[in-house]
Amino acid sequence: MHLLFAGLLSTPTPAHASGAMVGLGAAGSFSVLGASTVTNTGPTNLGGNLGVSPGTAITGFPPGTLEGTTHSADAQAGAAHTDLQAAYNDAAGRTPTEAAAGDLVGRTLNAGVYSSASSLALSGTLTLDGKGDPEAVFIFQMGSTLTTASASNVKLINGAQASHVFWQVGSSATLGTGSSIAGTIMALASITVTTGVTIEGRALALNGAVTLDSNTITTTPATAPLPLLLAAQF
Secondary structure (H helix, E strand, O other), rough: OHHHHHHHHOOOOOHHOOOOOOOOOHHEEEEEEOOEEEEEEOOEEOEEEEOOOOEEEEEEOOOOOOOEEEEOHHHHHHHHHHHHHHHHHHHHOOOOOOEOEEEEOOOEEOOOEEEOOEEEEEOOOOEOOOOOOOOOOEEEEOOOEEEEEHHHHHHHHEOOOOEEEEEEOOOOEOOOOOOOEEEEEEEOOEEEEEEOOOEEEEEEOOOOEEEEEEEEOOOOOOOOOOOHHOOOOO
């Protein structure tokens, strides 16, 4: 048994190789979380919970629908907001592995932390390559805005997972009509999700509003791998 533990401890895991997950805590069950308001137009569908805190106003559900539950300034929404703050700070504090600037269109990126002092944009396809590692983590840090053009998309290949992609936005995010985005968007201010956008992940606004319009947001729990010693017991 001691030899087995020794072998496990000496073997690096894919999670260590690609960077640690950003822990979302209670915010992980939310497809949409606003701070001031959440407003929806049209037949939006959310795969997880819907919440707002410390604000109370949620409008547009129905016609919007969700598979989770709605939380307006209750204990669950408050806990999610607190954990979102911690997750945002975690993502913002990661050491960059590569500088990023301007438009990410046409790039194929491996796991890492990509940092821009100002804004980031996407006008077409961005490809995230997991290199066969299902625990590959992608973090995008930006000092100001995230803006995607109409019909832009984030493509995941070779094991990359949307639950391991994080967008830390220093001000507000605006997703253009018909965009298809992978990952958890954590905006310091507001998030505007325009008509027909699909998100495999979350739209979480720390201090402002989330505005929705006929969107589909599917939410897969983002859980970190078991600690190595604990995993060795199973």
